[in-house]
Amino acid sequence: MNPNNYLVLAGILFTIGAFGVLVRRNAIIVFMSVEMMLNAANLAFVAASHITGTLDGQAAAFFVMVVAAAEVVVGLAIIVVIFRTRRSASIDEASLLKY
Protein backbone atom coordinates (compact mmCIF):
# COMPACT_ATOMS: atom_id res chain seq x y z
CA MET A 1 0.00 0.00 0.00
CA ASN A 2 1.16 3.51 -0.77
CA PRO A 3 2.59 4.95 2.48
CA ASN A 4 1.26 8.39 1.56
CA ASN A 5 -2.14 7.23 2.81
CA TYR A 6 -0.90 7.31 6.40
CA LEU A 7 0.43 10.83 5.97
CA VAL A 8 -2.80 12.01 4.34
CA LEU A 9 -4.78 10.51 7.25
CA ALA A 10 -2.50 12.36 9.69
CA GLY A 11 -3.09 15.56 7.73
CA ILE A 12 -6.88 15.11 7.83
CA LEU A 13 -6.85 14.47 11.59
CA PHE A 14 -4.63 17.52 12.11
CA THR A 15 -7.02 19.62 10.03
CA ILE A 16 -10.02 18.49 12.07
CA GLY A 17 -8.14 19.30 15.27
CA ALA A 18 -7.24 22.76 13.99
CA PHE A 19 -10.87 23.30 12.97
CA GLY A 20 -11.96 22.44 16.51
CA VAL A 21 -9.46 24.89 18.01
CA LEU A 22 -10.66 27.67 15.70
CA VAL A 23 -14.40 27.12 16.01
CA ARG A 24 -15.28 25.69 19.43
CA ARG A 25 -15.64 27.97 22.47
CA ASN A 26 -15.53 25.46 25.34
CA ALA A 27 -11.98 25.43 26.74
CA ILE A 28 -12.01 21.67 27.34
CA ILE A 29 -13.10 20.85 23.79
CA VAL A 30 -10.44 23.21 22.46
CA PHE A 31 -7.95 21.30 24.57
CA MET A 32 -9.16 17.97 23.19
CA SER A 33 -8.69 19.37 19.68
CA VAL A 34 -5.09 20.21 20.56
CA GLU A 35 -4.66 16.61 21.70
CA MET A 36 -6.07 15.48 18.36
CA MET A 37 -3.47 17.57 16.53
CA LEU A 38 -0.68 16.08 18.66
CA ASN A 39 -1.99 12.59 17.86
CA ALA A 40 -1.97 13.41 14.16
CA ALA A 41 1.66 14.47 14.46
CA ASN A 42 2.39 11.19 16.24
CA LEU A 43 0.79 9.24 13.43
CA ALA A 44 2.95 11.11 10.93
CA PHE A 45 6.05 10.24 12.97
CA VAL A 46 5.16 6.55 13.12
CA ALA A 47 4.37 6.55 9.39
CA ALA A 48 7.76 8.17 8.71
CA SER A 49 9.37 5.41 10.76
CA HIS A 50 7.51 2.89 8.61
CA ILE A 51 8.64 4.60 5.39
CA THR A 52 12.32 4.97 6.25
CA GLY A 53 12.63 1.61 7.99
CA THR A 54 14.27 3.05 11.12
CA LEU A 55 12.92 3.40 14.64
CA ASP A 56 13.81 7.10 15.04
CA GLY A 57 10.29 8.22 14.17
CA GLN A 58 8.81 6.01 16.86
CA ALA A 59 11.25 7.45 19.42
CA ALA A 60 10.14 10.96 18.40
CA ALA A 61 6.49 9.93 18.79
CA PHE A 62 7.29 8.63 22.26
CA PHE A 63 8.73 12.02 23.24
CA VAL A 64 5.68 13.78 21.79
CA MET A 65 3.49 11.60 24.02
CA VAL A 66 5.48 12.59 27.11
CA VAL A 67 5.28 16.29 26.26
CA ALA A 68 1.54 15.95 25.55
CA ALA A 69 0.96 14.35 28.96
CA ALA A 70 2.80 17.19 30.71
CA GLU A 71 0.89 19.76 28.66
CA VAL A 72 -2.47 18.19 29.55
CA VAL A 73 -1.69 18.23 33.26
CA VAL A 74 -0.76 21.93 33.35
CA GLY A 75 -3.47 23.00 30.90
CA LEU A 76 -6.27 21.26 32.77
CA ALA A 77 -5.00 22.72 36.06
CA ILE A 78 -5.19 26.19 34.49
CA ILE A 79 -8.74 25.50 33.25
CA VAL A 80 -9.79 24.37 36.73
CA VAL A 81 -8.27 27.49 38.33
CA ILE A 82 -10.00 29.78 35.82
CA PHE A 83 -13.28 27.94 36.40
CA ARG A 84 -12.90 28.35 40.16
CA THR A 85 -12.50 32.11 39.93
CA ARG A 86 -14.76 32.94 36.97
CA ARG A 87 -17.34 30.08 37.07
CA SER A 88 -17.02 29.54 33.33
CA ALA A 89 -15.20 27.18 30.99
CA SER A 90 -15.63 29.41 27.94
CA ILE A 91 -12.45 30.70 26.36
CA ASP A 92 -14.07 34.09 25.67
CA GLU A 93 -14.44 34.78 29.38
CA ALA A 94 -10.74 34.66 30.20
CA SER A 95 -9.80 37.98 28.59
CA LEU A 96 -8.42 39.74 31.67
CA LEU A 97 -4.87 39.82 30.36
CA LYS A 98 -6.02 41.98 27.45
CA TYR A 99 -6.59 45.08 29.57
Add this chain to the structure above:
Amino acid sequence: MTGEVVIFWVTAIFSVAGAVGMVISRKAVHSALWVAFTMINLAVLYFSLGGAFLGTTQIVVYTGAVMMLFLFVLMIVGVDSSDSLIETIKGQRIVGTIFAFAMGALLTSAITTTGFSAAAGVAGANEASGGNIEGLAQLIFGRYLLAFEVTSALLITAALGAMVLAHNERWTPRKTQAQLQRERTLAGHPTPMPSPGVLALHNSVDTPALLPDGSPSQESLPRIFKSVQHPDDSTNNEVTS
Protein backbone atom coordinates in the same frame (compact mmCIF):
# COMPACT_ATOMS: atom_id res chain seq x y z
CA MET B 1 -6.02 -6.86 -0.27
CA THR B 2 -3.52 -7.53 2.46
CA GLY B 3 -4.24 -7.26 6.15
CA GLU B 4 -2.43 -3.95 6.39
CA VAL B 5 -4.70 -2.35 3.78
CA VAL B 6 -7.85 -3.59 5.52
CA ILE B 7 -6.66 -2.37 8.93
CA PHE B 8 -5.70 0.98 7.47
CA TRP B 9 -9.04 1.69 5.82
CA VAL B 10 -11.12 0.50 8.77
CA THR B 11 -9.14 2.49 11.34
CA ALA B 12 -8.85 5.51 9.03
CA ILE B 13 -12.62 5.74 8.58
CA PHE B 14 -13.26 5.16 12.28
CA SER B 15 -10.66 7.66 13.47
CA VAL B 16 -11.83 10.41 11.10
CA ALA B 17 -15.42 9.72 12.20
CA GLY B 18 -14.32 10.00 15.83
CA ALA B 19 -12.52 13.28 15.15
CA VAL B 20 -15.54 14.75 13.37
CA GLY B 21 -17.75 13.56 16.23
CA MET B 22 -15.48 15.34 18.68
CA VAL B 23 -15.75 18.63 16.83
CA ILE B 24 -19.51 18.58 16.28
CA SER B 25 -20.62 17.18 19.67
CA ARG B 26 -22.63 19.68 21.69
CA LYS B 27 -21.66 18.20 25.07
CA ALA B 28 -18.06 17.99 26.21
CA VAL B 29 -18.50 14.48 27.61
CA HIS B 30 -19.51 13.16 24.19
CA SER B 31 -16.46 14.87 22.71
CA ALA B 32 -14.22 13.14 25.25
CA LEU B 33 -15.67 9.73 24.36
CA TRP B 34 -15.18 10.40 20.64
CA VAL B 35 -11.55 11.36 21.26
CA ALA B 36 -10.97 8.16 23.23
CA PHE B 37 -12.46 6.19 20.30
CA THR B 38 -10.13 7.93 17.83
CA MET B 39 -7.12 7.26 20.03
CA ILE B 40 -7.87 3.54 20.29
CA ASN B 41 -8.10 3.40 16.50
CA LEU B 42 -4.75 5.16 16.19
CA ALA B 43 -3.28 2.58 18.60
CA VAL B 44 -4.47 -0.21 16.29
CA LEU B 45 -2.81 1.66 13.41
CA TYR B 46 0.47 1.85 15.36
CA PHE B 47 0.34 -1.90 15.95
CA SER B 48 -0.11 -2.54 12.24
CA LEU B 49 2.81 -0.20 11.50
CA GLY B 50 5.16 -2.31 13.65
CA GLY B 51 5.10 -0.08 16.70
CA ALA B 52 3.89 -2.49 19.37
CA PHE B 53 5.36 -0.40 22.20
CA LEU B 54 3.85 2.86 20.92
CA GLY B 55 0.44 1.23 20.40
CA THR B 56 0.41 0.00 23.99
CA THR B 57 1.61 3.37 25.28
CA GLN B 58 -1.06 5.10 23.24
CA ILE B 59 -3.78 3.06 24.93
CA VAL B 60 -2.29 3.33 28.43
CA VAL B 61 -1.31 7.00 28.32
CA TYR B 62 -3.98 8.54 26.10
CA THR B 63 -7.18 6.56 26.57
CA GLY B 64 -6.18 5.48 30.07
CA ALA B 65 -4.63 8.53 31.69
CA VAL B 66 -5.21 11.63 29.57
CA MET B 67 -8.86 11.04 28.67
CA MET B 68 -9.74 10.02 32.24
CA LEU B 69 -8.09 13.25 33.42
CA PHE B 70 -10.29 15.10 30.93
CA LEU B 71 -13.38 13.36 32.28
CA PHE B 72 -12.42 14.21 35.87
CA VAL B 73 -12.02 17.88 34.95
CA LEU B 74 -15.36 17.73 33.12
CA MET B 75 -16.96 16.49 36.34
CA ILE B 76 -15.45 19.48 38.19
CA VAL B 77 -16.20 22.10 35.56
CA GLY B 78 -19.71 20.84 34.93
CA VAL B 79 -20.97 18.25 32.50
CA ASP B 80 -23.73 20.53 31.28
CA SER B 81 -21.39 23.35 30.25
CA SER B 82 -22.03 23.70 26.54
CA ASP B 83 -20.81 26.23 24.03
CA SER B 84 -22.04 29.76 23.95
CA LEU B 85 -23.27 30.63 20.49
CA ILE B 86 -22.27 34.28 20.66
CA GLU B 87 -19.45 35.22 18.32
CA THR B 88 -17.04 37.60 19.99
CA ILE B 89 -15.17 38.17 16.73
CA LYS B 90 -17.52 38.75 13.82
CA GLY B 91 -17.42 36.03 11.17
CA GLN B 92 -14.83 34.01 13.06
CA ARG B 93 -16.66 30.73 12.57
CA ILE B 94 -16.83 31.06 8.79
CA VAL B 95 -13.27 32.30 8.43
CA GLY B 96 -12.03 29.53 10.72
CA THR B 97 -13.86 26.90 8.69
CA ILE B 98 -12.42 28.25 5.44
CA PHE B 99 -8.88 28.33 6.87
CA ALA B 100 -9.19 24.80 8.25
CA PHE B 101 -10.39 23.39 4.94
CA ALA B 102 -7.71 25.32 3.05
CA MET B 103 -5.04 23.88 5.31
CA GLY B 104 -6.43 20.38 4.87
CA ALA B 105 -6.41 20.75 1.09
CA LEU B 106 -2.87 22.15 1.20
CA LEU B 107 -1.57 19.30 3.36
CA THR B 108 -3.27 16.63 1.27
CA SER B 109 -2.07 17.98 -2.04
CA ALA B 110 1.46 18.53 -0.75
CA ILE B 111 1.70 14.98 0.59
CA THR B 112 0.21 13.33 -2.48
CA THR B 113 2.42 15.25 -4.95
CA THR B 114 5.76 15.08 -3.14
CA GLY B 115 5.29 12.02 -0.93
CA PHE B 116 6.84 8.58 -0.99
CA SER B 117 6.05 5.66 -3.25
CA ALA B 118 7.36 2.69 -1.23
CA ALA B 119 7.80 1.92 2.44
CA ALA B 120 10.75 0.02 3.90
CA GLY B 121 8.81 -1.14 6.96
CA VAL B 122 10.22 -1.32 10.47
CA ALA B 123 10.22 -5.13 10.60
CA GLY B 124 13.90 -5.18 9.65
CA ALA B 125 14.85 -2.59 12.25
CA ASN B 126 12.87 -4.48 14.89
CA GLU B 127 14.62 -7.72 13.97
CA ALA B 128 18.10 -6.15 14.00
CA SER B 129 17.82 -5.05 17.62
CA GLY B 130 15.90 -8.07 18.88
CA GLY B 131 12.40 -6.56 19.04
CA ASN B 132 10.48 -3.28 18.94
CA ILE B 133 10.91 -2.45 22.63
CA GLU B 134 14.61 -3.30 22.59
CA GLY B 135 15.18 -1.16 19.50
CA LEU B 136 13.34 1.82 21.00
CA ALA B 137 15.24 1.40 24.28
CA GLN B 138 18.56 1.47 22.42
CA LEU B 139 17.52 4.72 20.74
CA ILE B 140 16.02 6.44 23.81
CA PHE B 141 18.84 5.49 26.19
CA GLY B 142 21.50 5.92 23.53
CA ARG B 143 21.17 8.51 20.81
CA TYR B 144 18.36 10.47 22.51
CA LEU B 145 19.59 10.19 26.09
CA LEU B 146 19.90 13.96 26.54
CA ALA B 147 16.34 14.52 25.28
CA PHE B 148 15.15 11.83 27.67
CA GLU B 149 16.84 13.54 30.64
CA VAL B 150 15.36 16.92 29.65
CA THR B 151 11.97 15.18 29.46
CA SER B 152 12.28 14.11 33.08
CA ALA B 153 12.90 17.73 34.10
CA LEU B 154 9.85 18.75 32.07
CA LEU B 155 7.65 16.16 33.78
CA ILE B 156 8.76 17.22 37.25
CA THR B 157 8.14 20.87 36.38
CA ALA B 158 4.68 20.03 35.02
CA ALA B 159 3.75 18.05 38.13
CA LEU B 160 4.94 20.88 40.39
CA GLY B 161 3.09 23.44 38.27
CA ALA B 162 -0.15 21.50 38.50
CA MET B 163 0.25 21.16 42.25
CA VAL B 164 0.88 24.88 42.67
CA LEU B 165 -2.09 25.78 40.46
CA ALA B 166 -4.49 23.38 42.15
CA HIS B 167 -3.32 24.17 45.68
CA ASN B 168 -5.56 26.19 47.97
CA GLU B 169 -3.82 27.91 50.84
CA ARG B 170 -5.78 27.79 54.12
CA TRP B 171 -5.62 31.26 55.66
CA THR B 172 -7.77 30.66 58.74
CA PRO B 173 -7.30 27.82 61.25
CA ARG B 174 -9.62 24.87 60.84
CA LYS B 175 -12.71 25.08 63.07
CA THR B 176 -13.08 22.48 65.78
CA GLN B 177 -16.22 20.39 66.18
CA ALA B 178 -17.21 22.33 69.32
CA GLN B 179 -16.91 25.67 67.46
CA LEU B 180 -18.99 24.34 64.57
CA GLN B 181 -21.70 23.09 66.94
CA ARG B 182 -21.78 26.44 68.79
CA GLU B 183 -22.12 28.38 65.53
CA ARG B 184 -24.88 26.11 64.32
CA THR B 185 -26.87 26.39 67.54
CA LEU B 186 -26.50 30.19 67.63
CA ALA B 187 -27.57 30.45 63.97
CA GLY B 188 -30.97 29.05 64.89
CA HIS B 189 -30.81 25.87 62.79
CA PRO B 190 -29.45 23.18 65.12
CA THR B 191 -30.64 20.21 63.07
CA PRO B 192 -28.90 19.14 59.83
CA MET B 193 -29.86 20.97 56.66
CA PRO B 194 -32.41 19.25 54.38
CA SER B 195 -30.76 17.00 51.82
CA PRO B 196 -30.89 17.99 48.14
CA GLY B 197 -33.23 16.35 45.70
CA VAL B 198 -35.94 15.40 48.20
CA LEU B 199 -39.36 15.27 46.44
CA ALA B 200 -37.79 16.84 43.31
CA LEU B 201 -37.62 15.21 39.90
CA HIS B 202 -33.90 14.44 40.28
CA ASN B 203 -31.92 13.42 43.33
CA SER B 204 -28.60 14.89 42.18
CA VAL B 205 -26.79 17.22 44.58
CA ASP B 206 -27.46 20.32 42.47
CA THR B 207 -31.26 19.90 42.58
CA PRO B 208 -32.87 21.73 45.51
CA ALA B 209 -35.26 19.84 47.72
CA LEU B 210 -38.94 20.77 47.44
CA LEU B 211 -40.68 22.10 50.52
CA PRO B 212 -44.22 20.87 51.40
CA ASP B 213 -45.69 23.85 49.53
CA GLY B 214 -43.69 22.94 46.40
CA SER B 215 -41.16 25.76 46.49
CA PRO B 216 -37.47 24.82 46.13
CA SER B 217 -35.38 25.07 49.26
CA GLN B 218 -32.05 26.78 48.58
CA GLU B 219 -30.88 25.69 52.03
CA SER B 220 -30.70 22.08 50.86
CA LEU B 221 -28.00 22.81 48.30
CA PRO B 222 -24.28 22.54 49.01
CA ARG B 223 -22.61 25.95 49.13
CA ILE B 224 -21.02 25.77 45.63
CA PHE B 225 -24.34 24.97 43.92
CA LYS B 226 -26.37 27.72 45.60
CA SER B 227 -26.13 30.06 42.60
CA VAL B 228 -26.75 27.34 40.00
CA GLN B 229 -30.31 27.04 38.77
CA HIS B 230 -31.14 23.56 37.58
CA PRO B 231 -32.69 23.53 34.09
CA ASP B 232 -35.63 21.41 35.25
CA ASP B 233 -36.44 23.62 38.22
CA SER B 234 -38.95 25.87 36.49
CA THR B 235 -41.09 23.07 35.09
CA ASN B 236 -40.71 21.16 38.34
CA ASN B 237 -42.16 24.01 40.37
CA GLU B 238 -45.05 24.61 38.02
CA VAL B 239 -46.09 20.99 38.22
CA THR B 240 -46.05 20.81 41.99
CA SER B 241 -47.37 24.23 42.96
